[in-house]
Structure formats: C-alpha cells, structure tokens
Amino acid sequence: MILSGGQALLAEVGYARFSAREVAKRIGYSIGTIFNVFGSHDALLTALNSGTFVLWAEALRTKLAEAGHDRIAALVEGYFDFAEGNPNLWMAIYDHRLPPDVELPEDYRRLRAGLTGIIEAEIARTLPHTPADRIPALTRSLVATVHGHCAFALTGTFRLLGERDPRAAALARVRETLAANAQPAMPTSA
Structure with missing residues (x-):
C-alpha cells in the first residue's frame, strides 16, 4: 500500500514536491510507519524508482512484442513513450540521488x-559479431544518447533549437552508432 500510494503521489506531483508525509496522509498511515518499513526517505524513493524501472521494462517488453522486424526503433519509441506518458516518474529516477556513501540494495540493483x-x-x-564484453558499454552510451534526446524533447529544448522530430533524430544517432560498431575494427598502426 505504501508503494502504490507513493507511486501515485510521485506520478502526480513529481520529485520536487514528493513527501513521505503526504504518502502517509493519503494512505491513512503515520509517517513513522513508513520510516519503520523503509528506514529513510532515500530508501522509500529508491524503492519507488525501482518500481518505475519495473513498469518501464514491462512497457519495453510489450513494445518489443509488437515490434515486428525493427526492434531498435521499438526500443527508441518505447523510451520516448514511457517518458512522455510518465514524465514525473521518469524524471524522479534522474532527480533522486543517493548520498555517495550509500549503496543501492541488491534487490533494487x-x-x-x-x-x-x-x-x-x-x-x-543486432551486433552478433561484436564481442560480448563490449555490449554493456555500448548499451550505456546508446541509452545516454536516447535519454538526452528525450530530455531535450520533454523540456522544450529541442523546440528552441529547431529540432522538429527528436524521436527520429535519436533513432538516427542510434542507427549510426550501431552501424559503426557493426564494422570490423580497423587495425591500429604501431
């Protein structure tokens, strides 16, 4: 009940206006109960953001199931669709930062x-000949590329820059990167 109430409040008001006290009020619990369950405001937000990742993953799986042959385009579309459909939940993932000395619990990771x-x-x-140990770093870079395009689209920055189709621009950058990584590595001269 705390998580569903917290998720609803976070979706409604966003990270900056989120309050564990308001969650408690809305679900009829005391703030002490919430902190007894989660231990801290950071732990509650970590749990809520992890729940958002689960919802997002489910949305991407659905998008991929309907994708047909262009699964990369489905991923880019799915990223934008989720962010646009859940802007406060999406932004809370990036707005909430744990103190540097606090590790995420294993379940949440x-x-x-x-x-x-x-x-x-x-x-x-998509890149079957790319060594498996290169895929995680490439994934992080591609996610950052799409994230940047999506963030600029949602904040209106791309509109100010004259970009009319941020989704297409993001997909083009992803395709360029994938194409570059599909090529055999050039030997370096000694």
Missing part, C-alpha cells in the same frame, strides 16, 4: 538492471 538487460539483449542481437 537487480530490478534496475532488468531494464538495461532488455536493451543489451537487443543490441547484442
């Missing part, structure tokens, strides 16, 4: 890795 794993699998499938 596993849930978050589920989303990246979907993307890694598609990139590995």
Whole structure:
C-alpha cells in the first residue's frame, strides 16, 4: 500500500514536491510507519524508482512484442513513450540521488538492471559479431544518447533549437552508432 500510494503521489506531483508525509496522509498511515518499513526517505524513493524501472521494462517488453522486424526503433519509441506518458516518474529516477556513501540494495540493483538487460539483449542481437564484453558499454552510451534526446524533447529544448522530430533524430544517432560498431575494427598502426 505504501508503494502504490507513493507511486501515485510521485506520478502526480513529481520529485520536487514528493513527501513521505503526504504518502502517509493519503494512505491513512503515520509517517513513522513508513520510516519503520523503509528506514529513510532515500530508501522509500529508491524503492519507488525501482518500481518505475519495473513498469518501464514491462512497457519495453510489450513494445518489443509488437515490434515486428525493427526492434531498435521499438526500443527508441518505447523510451520516448514511457517518458512522455510518465514524465514525473521518469524524471524522479534522474532527480533522486543517493548520498555517495550509500549503496543501492541488491534487490533494487537487480530490478534496475532488468531494464538495461532488455536493451543489451537487443543490441547484442543486432551486433552478433561484436564481442560480448563490449555490449554493456555500448548499451550505456546508446541509452545516454536516447535519454538526452528525450530530455531535450520533454523540456522544450529541442523546440528552441529547431529540432522538429527528436524521436527520429535519436533513432538516427542510434542507427549510426550501431552501424559503426557493426564494422570490423580497423587495425591500429604501431
């Protein structure tokens, strides 16, 4: 109940206006109960953001199931669709930062890795001759590329820059990167 109430509040008001006290009020619990369950405001937000990763992964799996042959385009579309459909949940993932000395619990890391794993699998499938140890770094870079395009689209920055189709631009950058990585590496001269 705390997680569903917290997720609903976060989706409604966003990270900056989120309050564990308001979650408690809405679900009829005391703030003490929430902190007894989660231990801290950071732990509650980590759990909520991890839940968002689960929802996002589910949305991507659905998009891929309907994708047909262009699964990379489905991933880019799925990224934008999720962010546009859930802007406050999506932004909370990036707005909430744990203190540098606090590690994410293993369960939460596993849930978050589920989303990246979907993307890694598609990139590995697209680049079957790329060594497996290169796929995770390439995935992170491609996610950052799409994320940047999506963030600029949602904040209106691309509109100010005159970009009319951020989704197409993001997909073009992803395709260029994949094409470059599909080529055999050039030997370096000694």
